[in-house]
């Protein structure tokens with residue numbers, strides 16, 4: 001994943017909320033968008049931290065706060081359903097609790113990944129998780145921050161999607177699920 | 178409705194290639210880009226056994242999809258509809274555009290933001306939408322640059338490949354209010370990002386292409402690096418996807434295999450940043466995503482290729498662009514010289530079905546038949562073989578011309594007589610002997626200037642003595658050998 005320009009931090013089920021607070025503070029993130037009503041959002045709010053990180057739940061349809069989403073949010077947090085070793089990719093399963101734009105619009109994207117859910121390649125992930133039995137309206141497989149090489153083949157990060165991708169690899173049994 | 182791209186690409190193809198080969202900057206740009214892309218692709222496939230096995234698999238998947246195309250399309254329509262995605266069929270570009278205009282009118286849309294879609298270029302959709310008074314904005318950085326410059330893409334994957342950093346810097350400074358000239362690529366991208374970000378939030382309709390449509394699950398699969406494709410398919414209230422009927426695959430797992438070939442063949446990346454699987458519009462309990470999703474399936478001559486046993490292979494294409502990246506002709510003349518939506522080797526074999534053979538026959542002749550394209554094609558399309566067949570179809574006389582649109586349109590009586598004489602000569606030893614004897618006798622009459630041949634080469638002059646005469650002479654060393662024995 002790091003080859004694809006993502007930042008990876010090892011952590012465990014107990015300490016990831018504090019780690020996010022720490023990284024967010026270091027990156028100057030003031031507002032973090034999270035899925036409304038997820039266990040993770042509650043833990044982030046409860047985490048003991050002395051920073052002023054504003055945890056914003058994604059609670060209303062995008063139509064009511066489009067401008068706010070596009071302009072006022074510094075970062076988003078979502079959970080990966082699994083990951084793919086061959087390409088260093090994260091599988092994001094969107095739905096009512098983790099809307100599609102959560103992982104796309106904010107300039108920095110944090111992802112929680114349970115270290116036990118790693119497949120060899122996309123094909124194996126599809127087969128093991130039986131994707132063809134039923135897909136949500138949108139599945140996104142993310143490999144690194146958004147980028148473009150459209151100007152003279154020079155690679156630049158942060159095209160239209162997030163400029164930074166921060167992966168929190170959660171080890172241990174009681175992982176974030 | 179006018180179609181600016183439906184010109185007669187053959188008509189001034191030669192003139193355009195002359196202009197392109199004379200343009201030193203253009204040639205330098207393309208050469209550099211092609212070398213870069215070739216090296217990156219090669220680095221992605223270090224193991225030839227893996228590569229060839231994957232190509233076998235890729236070709237088999239695509240052939241399988243085509244073998245059951247009618248059934249798969251029916252299944253796809255059924256699944257998509259069950260998922261809430263509206264399916265439209267378009268036989269011609271006009272029909273495709275009419276479908277989009279209809280959606281635009283019903284939703285009273287004023288602006289359209291576009292992700293990368295070569296099929297929308299194929300039907301000249303921007304032009305039609307703009308003529309209807311809509312604001313149409315390309316959001317892929319390369320496409321945005323090309324649109325700002327009022328040009329067409331010159332490569333199917335890297336649309337602005339013909340432009341240098343300096344040209345883009347000057348373009349931004351000239352066209353965008355309040356933007357100063359800068360050659361810093363990160364800064365240029367940031368400028369583009371800021372302009373487009375505001376547009377994403379405001380656009381009424383998002384338009385995109387499709388890389389594969391999965392029949393089994395009713396899923397649209399799209400890949401990209403920038404995130405603009407996800408924006409286009411997620412932020413506006415309506416998402417309209419358009420693609421050719423050949424892009425369907427039977428199973429979701431086929432996508433996984435094909436997409437191990439696509440990015441590595443195309444840009445030499447292991448994987449794209451975003452692989453996007455869309456299986457429906459926003460559900461009542463979801464907070465974002467489009468309210469409506471439409472898929473337009475375009476024929477535009479594809480069924481003609483489909484109906485022919487040999488040409489059907491054309492439709493296996495996954496639009497990776499590797500054939501153009503490795504084509505010595507494309508590297509020298511660039512994408513615009515072809516005058517068609519799809520340039521390079523794939524353009525030469527697909528355009529005849531979209532626009533007719535008569536209008537595009539010159540493209541098939543712009544090949545040395547070196548075979549580089551077929552060697553890299555991830556789905557094993559026998560491109561040189563198809564080029565030869567197209568050349569024959571273009572020249573065929575009425576008795577031999579096939580049912581292909583435009584077949585035989587470049588037939589010339591003189592040309593076919595020359596080739597018939599040629600065939601006669603080679604089929605009959607007596608004629609052949611006579612002709613070569615005559616030629617060696619009349620060699621002094623060979624002109625010193627032989628048209629295009631002598632532009633770069635010394636003139637062709639028959640030898641004083643024919644090979645067969647030389648062979649007939651008793652070989653001195655042969656005689657010695659026999660005495661030794």
Ligand code: SF4
Pocket residue numbers: 493494495496497498499500501522523550553554555556557558
């Ligand atoms: S013909 Fe083959 S190499 Fe060329 S774009 Fe299509 S799939 Fe790629």
